[in-house]
Amino acid sequence: MATTKFTIATQSLLKIGGNPISSFAGNDRESIVVSNMYDDTKKSLLYYTFWNFATQKATVSALVETITDASYKYVYQLPGDYIRVKGIFDASGTKHTDYSIEKNKVYANISPLNIEYIQNKDESEFPPFFTEVLIAKLAFEICEAVTGVGTLQDRLAQDYERKLKTAKTVDGQENPPRTLLDEGRLNKARVGRSTVIYPRG
Numbered sequence: 001m002a003t004t005k006f007t008i009a010t011q012s013l014l015k016i017g018g019n020p021i022s023s024f025a026g027n028d029r030e031s032i033v034v035s036n037m038y039d040d041t042k043k044s045l046l047y048y049t050f051w052n053f054a055t056q057k058a059t060v061s062a063l064v065e066t067i068t069d070a071s072y073k074y075v076y077q078l079p080g081d082y083i084r085v086k087g088i089f090d091a092s093g094t095k096h097t098d099y100s101i102e103k104n105k106v107y108a109n110i111s112p113l114n115i116e117y118i119q120n121k122d123e124s125e126f127p128p129f130f131t132e133v134l135i136a137k138l139a140f141e142i143c144e145a146v147t148g149v150g151t152l153q154d155r156l157a158q159d160y161e162r163k164l165k166t167a168k169t170v171d172g173q174e175n176p177p178r179t180l181l182d183e184g185r186l187n188k189a190r191v192g193r194s195t196v197i198y199p200r201g
Helices: 004-017 029-048 127-148 154-174
Strands: 055-059 072-077 083-090 097-104 107-109 114-119 187-189 194-201
Touching: 004 029, 004 127, 004 194, 029 127, 083 107, 127 154
Parallel strands: none
Antiparallel strands: 055 114, 055 194, 072 107, 083 114, 097 107, 187 194
């Protein structure tokens, strides 16, 4: 069975003794709580760690607008699916630390600008270890609101922390961190509004 928002939410509810839901738009307590908390819980978990499986590289588009901060020469539009920027680098692969993120824009002094960032992945792309952590975290977050009982939260918190630690280890083993860009020339392929960078073999 493919992993979806619905399957993750259902497993989280079952974990705390709640009732399965048939829709995120339902009027029952479970549906209302999950529909209001799911997206923020997912995004916060993606934000917490520089997950290798969620890492994406892209060349971002420059914006034509007046920059009020004299510290920077250029402003760029961040991808619509970004959660967190890991770093910026120039066309040669050199990493730069002089930049500023403001809302959905990044200010810098290099052009063109490439970024490495955490992408807001679809549930169907989650590896099993991340799905397990998200189920545990969502169960912890919704427990009291759904059940009205807070006594389960200590156990749920411990379960979440244990699964998070394991997931970080597995994520690092399956996809060991790489340099921002491999040496050599780069090939580029258009994907939506951004340009994904592929090292040339």
